[in-house]
Amino acid sequence: MTRQDLTKLTAIFDHYPTDAGSLIGVLQDIQREFHYLPREAMTKTAETLGVPLSKVYSVATFYNAFSLTPRGDTIVRVCKGTACHIKGADLLLDQLESGLGIKPGETTEDMKYTLEVVNCVGACAMAPVMIVNNKYHGNVACNRALKLVKKD
């Protein structure tokens, strides 16, 4: 980690009481800042909060919100809620997988795109829903999916 990264990390720690109860909040802020959980950041979290490293790792791998590998510049998330499922979320995935050449959970080699599947994002009325870098797209026709991604 660069000195700049460490400063960011310290700023995150300063926001929270230094106890085990802060673990998930701290990891969420790290995820938000770095778009994944760098290993060194997890080690530092364990030291700072006085939590065993195994517990940090346990929590980091348990919750969907955390990613242990760096993610791409554009994060494409396809909602797999029930409504999206019966309205053809699989079709969107088929298009994106073949168009980007990656499976859900993977990042393209050029680090441009990460494809993710998420459980219901609560925009069911507009199913199927796709989120490109936090921008929601509703009623996505399968032939539009890839265009929406590349446009952003």
Next chain:
Amino acid sequence: MRIDSIAKLSQWRQECQAKLAAQKRKVLVCLGPGCLAGGSDEILEEFKRIVAEKKLADISVEAVKKTGCHGFCARGPLVVIEPEGIFYSKVKKANVAEIVETTLEKGKLVEKLLYTDPRTDKTYTDYKEIPFYARQERISLRNVGQIDPDEIGEYVARGGYAALAKVLTEMKPQDVIDAVSQSGLRGRGGGGFPTGRKWATCAREESDIRYVLCNGDEGDPGAFMDRCIMEGDPHSVLEGMIICAYAVGSREGYVYVREEYPLAVINMQKAIDAAHECGLLGANILASGFSYDIKISRGGGAFVCGESSALMRSVAGEVGEPRAKYIRSVVKGLHDKPTVLNNVETYATVPVIMEKGADWFRSIGTEKSTGTKAFSLAGKVRNTGLIEVPMGISLREIIFDIGGGIPDGREFKAVQTGGPSGGCLPADKLDLPVDFDTLTRAGSMMGSGGMIIMDDRTCAVDVARYFLNFLVEESCGKCVPCREGLYQLHKLCVKICEGKATENDLALMERLSKVIQTASLCGLGQSGPNPFVSTVQYFRDEYLAHIRDKKCPAGVCRELITYTINDKCTGCLACIKVCPVDAITGEKKKLHVIDQEACTRCGSCYAVCNFDAVDIV
């Protein structure tokens, strides 16, 4: 401004009401999740820009407001012009200038943006008359879509925090518990446990510390009521929590919000800060001597954390694994202290009960399921969106009268309620009244309020497979029946979808389901087989079609269907462009052909064809 007396609160309310009354005209732009997906944030900015530019007499920029979900998501983005309640649907950024000119300047209607009911061809101006809204009764959603969630003053103007003032000055904690008990309010999170009894148990426990928590995890796929309340009317949740804390004697609590709902996190935090600043939260609330504080705990994206003991472990910064609840969490919950946990909708309902009384609440709904319930309508239904209806209304009224029936001329097949813990109910159950006990008896459950409508192009086995897959991924992995049992149940279900299963497999699934239901540690496992059990109960023939005939009657299961192109094909190339595996060949204006060897049966060609030229066999 600190509100440190009831008199000051009343005075402030009058000021807020006067300020709102001074705004002759208002433009409400829905920024609910559905409308946002349609670009309503840009519509809001466009309104503000043009209104500022034009300097109109009747409307100021402040009167162009963002609101939470208005409900009729299928017609979004939505814009409502007050005081007439003019309802413009499917608004685009390009329409804004026209709305300003025609309606705000000339007082005329933009006809093309009005809603026309496709069943009656009747066009409506005032949203309150549209069948979708006319049949509803809004209690927990009373302010959602009506106010700017960031403005505490708008909540106060509509009577917000009056219930809290009444409780703190006129009622003892026990009176509050009695009123909640008498109202018959049951937990809106799905279980339907009597809220008053829960509060009473917590209050009775000897303890120095008690917690009041709010479950805003809403992990059920297909449910978004709680999201809309947290985003659109966060103060109603806070007020309910503060009243509860007063009743049970708690000084601190948490709102547990899903990380997948970033706007809900932001709006709840803004509301907490605003309430703090006014002295409605924190130390010595309204100078009553009572103190209570709320923090936000962001969930990490784990469905199991909707389970109370898992949620409490997650709030404590741990892995969200449930514990056996032979001692209930209301006795031994967060940090082993007595803890009340209710969901968002329950808390949002409490202030109204305090204000209007238990008898009033009881007069709505049925004897054992009092009041109203919010539902999110999604799936194969015309009017997808957010609704609130009195308990006891029939499924048919919800789906057909409010929901507008099934689109694209298809047939209703089933309605899924209760999310992954619930079940599917077929057409002959449509006249059942919607209440906690009836739905459970029918093999489904109320759940948190997600209602997914399925048509004849939805496969019951595929739906079971979908939910089992969801649960396998979301199981915490602690206990064997859930971790291994649901895994095997899912494998067997996949086998059926692939046409590789026998009737023995089906029998094994039914036996295994019973054990998973009895032996699992928490509610996730115990209810995990329900999507399978309820679909096999009502759609056994469909399962048998997959097993005996190797056919998927709904045309969904990829291994059992083929797509072919018939002579309606105009040669438009649309399917060729969309096929992800390049399995379709053909030239412009010539009949296209699918290479069955290469085809993965994803159905993209079927989805894009505008000429009914793709058949599913």
Next chain:
Amino acid sequence: MVHITINGKVVKAAEGEMLLTVLKREGIDIPALCHHEAIEPTGNCRLCMVEISRAEWEGWKKHVTSCLYPVEDGLIVNTHTPEVIEIRKTIIDLQLANCPDSDVIQKMAEEYGIYKTSYETVPEGDNCIMCYACTRICEVLGKSAISAVMRGHKKVIAPPFGEEPPDCIGCLACAQICPTNVIPWTDTDSTRTIWKKTFDLITCTSCGKAVITKDFAEYLMAQRQIPKEYFETCDECKRMATARKMGEIVTKAQEAAL
């Protein structure tokens, strides 16, 4: 003291005592894989489930894990009803699919008449039954070097990042408590390897055999104030030395008596 009825027989028990403890004391055969006296019960394996009811429940009954259920007066317990047996058989059947090569599971399955699992064998199975005994004992020892990572069916017991656990002291408690013996470790004359981490061993000053890892000895010296000399000889040599000393005392006493 409370009275409970187990399979029709009235039995006394201490209030709040866990039901499984009472059942075991009464000599009733209840299978349990995740239960161990040294650690708090968690109810992972579900094998110790029994049926409970009370007179005032009017025939209503439920199934609970006896390891976690505190007894109360008037409890009626049935340990071998057809439903209970069905639960145990199904769980063992599922475990057999998950741990096809585990002799402990195989033996247990045979006792219930299962010779082949009814389910598809889990391809990535590692014979771990996920009882958390190892992580719990490691926590009790104050180290928490390993933990359950991932979730659901992907869950495994592992050190952080799947690499040498920095907090591990090579005490072997995890390997020894494991009911299905699936945590591997190896000793050479002077080193021990577990969880991919290699430790130096202190060898016995008299016989040269391994006594304990250096890290574990240091941990115990610091935590429990055990003197350094304690770790210089192995248990066997300590016993021999004690026996020798006893012998000398006896001989001396006999000589004195003569």
